[in-house]
Amino acid sequence: MAVEELLTAGWRDEQVEVMERLRDWADTSVELNQHVSAWMGLPTSDANALGHITWSAESGRPLSPAQLARRIGMTSGATSVLLRRLEQGGHITRERSTTDLRRVSLHPTSSARERTRGFMAFSGTEIAATVRSADPDELRLVAAFLERMVLAGRAANERLAAGGVDPAATHRDPA
Known part of the structure; x- marks a missing residue:
């Protein structure tokens, strides 16, 4: 049995579709970060960190160095x-x-x-238009769902960081 089948066994088609779209967005986000890296003339890790710093400061919740380290996994x-x-x-x-x-x-x-605003003005047109054109109820529903996904991901990360899983003990070769 393929890994994808193990992960989605018993899942409804729409559940699989949502997970695939979340993966697609994560991949797209990584690619956008590579472009902002080139735009800013920074290594990708630096551009990623600067993005976190900028978004947090713009939202009125500046990060500490420790918070940034956790976010970027360094x-x-x-x-x-x-x-x-x-x-x-x-x-x-x-x-x-x-x-x-x-x-x-x-x-x-x-x-x-x-420079970040210049990049967003150049690259973010379609993304901003998509968010701005969405129905407010749709946005609230998506935001609530994504918040639950973030909380689930954080719980998994905390469990893994605490040593809650031994990959060698849980991985079985299907052959």
Whole structure:
């Protein structure tokens, strides 16, 4: 039995279709990140980190270095090196909290914001049009579903990070 069959055995067609579309969006997102990387003249990992920093700051919830490390799947040491490159390249600043000097938040520089906005203006036309043209009820339904998927994924990641699965013990060769 193929891996795809094991993962979807007993699933309805629409459930499989949703998982395939989520995979397609994840693949498309990775490709878009490769394009923004070229646009910004940055390594893909740096562009990915800058994207997280920018989106979080734009939404009013700037990331700490530790939060960024978790999001991009890097160690704190590797994240520190990446942040130093972004800072030296004039893409980000680190700001200390005025109430707790141990807390640091990451912010894109105005030039990085402008370059990111330029990329979005050039590349995001179809995506923005799709979101803007969607019915509000459809958007609420999709957002609620995606939130549940994110929570499920986080729970799986936490279980895996805690050593809850031994891949050698759970993988069986069907032959």
